[in-house]
Amino acid sequence: MTVNPLRKHWRLNPDIDFLNHGSFGATPSIVLEKQRQWIDQLEYDPIExxxxxxxxxxxxDHVRQVIGELVSCNPADIAFVRNATEGVNAVLRSFPFAPGDEVLVTNHGYNACNNAVHFAASRCGATMQVAEIPFPIQSADQVAQAIERYLTDKTRLLLIDHVTSPTGLVFPVNDIIKIAHRRNVRVIVDGAHAPGMVPVDLRQINADYYTANHHKWLCAPKTSGFLYVAPQWQPEVRPTTISHGANTESYGKSRFLAEFNWIGTYDPTPILSVPTAIDFLNRLGPGGITELCLANRSLVLAGREKLLNALEIESPAPPAMIGSLASIPIATQDRRAFSDATTLQRRLYDEYRIEVPVFKLNDQLHCLRISAQAYNVIEQYERLAIALRNELK
Ligand SMILES: Cc1ncc(COP(=O)(O)O)c(C=O)c1O
Structure with a gap:
């Protein structure tokens, strides 16, 4: 059995083909050791x-500087959050919705974040609209066109994913934001998967709000992410937890930072370990994170090819829309996959020792999503292809 020589850096169970980096990431030992050092320092002198x-x-502020460089923005525009869900919630719960307003999301959006939209909008008399974007899909233009069709005079806010969760698609965020801004619609980008998978240049993207996780593709310890807010909206955006920062200016260089810097007692060590994670990824090869992203993309495309061949299905998305995730459609009417108590995802884990997620996109379609990270090898996708052939053909 071929084992990727880089896998030694992770603590992953060697008996499992781990093809789900996307859900929670996986943190290398060296980063966990750094976090352990931070914890030891904290516990040695907690108040200090x-x-x-x-x-x-x-x-x-040091971590803010590192992230600002990575995603090309002024570090002062970045607050830390525990995860992208928290970032999305902070924006939505602060947004000045009026009765009759609309918030547009897409059918590829992440359920937790769409729930947050529904909650924040409905308590103000606003409504959530869902733009239907096809899957399978032929081109990125279809995404922008579909979203444009759903923008109305009442749309105040658009929530789009940079990389979608169930379908693993890289959305053309720059184009979508231009379209929305032409109509005076603010845009929040859920970039949960983006840093460490695709280039993120916040100056070019020009979103009003952008939130992302460090614990997915940057391999930082869990519960670490950021929220970028364009300067003009910072006075409006409050964290979901109101704490001392609301009236303690010294907690940050702006009220925005002061509030997000302290949301009550919390563990900052996952955030403090982010520079070590970025440094680790940059040292994996001579081309740093850029080269790693390209390698992951090649591997996931090769892996997807194995699955498509095994199941004799057409490519559901152009390679241009693929980063380090790729989804293949699985028809819901395939009873072997979904009818019994043991779903396909559970069977793949129990019977084949493969960890890979299956998501419901709608009543007709589920998506099986593969991830590729530095520790994976093509043989793992070949084993998945055989398993899927057994289960579905
Ligand atoms: C697009 C997207 N948004 C948000 C999230 C939520 O991430 P977290 O649970 O870290 O907030 C995910 C997680 O997979 C995601 O895929």
């Missing part, structure tokens, strides 16, 4: 380490 008026803020 954790109190914002003592030494926490410069440590957070």
């Amino acid at each position: 380490f954790l109190a914002p008026e003592r030494t926490l803020l410069p440590k957070l």
Whole structure:
């Protein structure tokens, strides 16, 4: 059995073909060791380490600088959050909706974030609209065109994913944002998967809000992400937890940062370990993260090809829309996949020792989504292809 020599850097179970980096990421040992050092420092002198008026803020500002460089924006426009769900919630719960307003999401959106839209909008008398984007899909233009069709005079906010969860598609966010801004619609980008998978240049993207996880494709410890807010909206955006920062200016260089820097006692060590994670990924090969992204993309495309051949189905999306995730459609009427108590995902894990997610896109279609990360090898997708042939053909 071929094992990727880079897998030694991760603590993944060697008996499992782990093809689901996308859900929660996986953190290399060296990053966990760095986090352990941060925890030890914290517990050695808790007040000195954790109190914002003592030494926490410069440590957070250093990470802010690193992230600002990675995603090309002014670090002062970046707040830390525990995860992308929290970032989306902060924006939505702060948004000045009026009765009759519309928020547009897509049918490829992440359920938790669409729930947040529904909650925040409906309590203000606003409504959530869903733009239907096809899958299978032939080109990125179809995404922008579909979204444009759903924008109305009442649309105030658009939530789009940079990389979609069930379908693993890279959306043309720059084009979509231009279309929305022409109609005075603000845009929040859910970039949960983007950093570490595709280039993220916030100056070019020009979103009003952009949130992302560090714990997915940047391989940081879990519960670490950021929320970018364009300067003109920062006075409006409040964290979901209101704490001391609301009236303690010294907690940050702006009220925006002061509030997000302290949301009550929390563990900052996942955030503080992000620079180590980025450094690790950059050292995996001579081309750094850029080369890693290209390698992951090649591997996921090769893996997808194996699955498409085994199941004799057409490519559901052009390679131009693929990053390090790829989904293949599975018809819901395939009873072997969905009828019994044991669903396809569970069977693949129990019977074949393969971890790979299956998502419901709609009543007719489920998507099986593969991930490719530095520790994977093509043989793992070949084993999945054989398993799927057994289960579905
Ligand atoms: C597009 C998208 N948004 C948001 C999330 C939520 O991430 P978290 O649970 O870390 O907030 C995910 C997780 O997979 C996702 O795929």
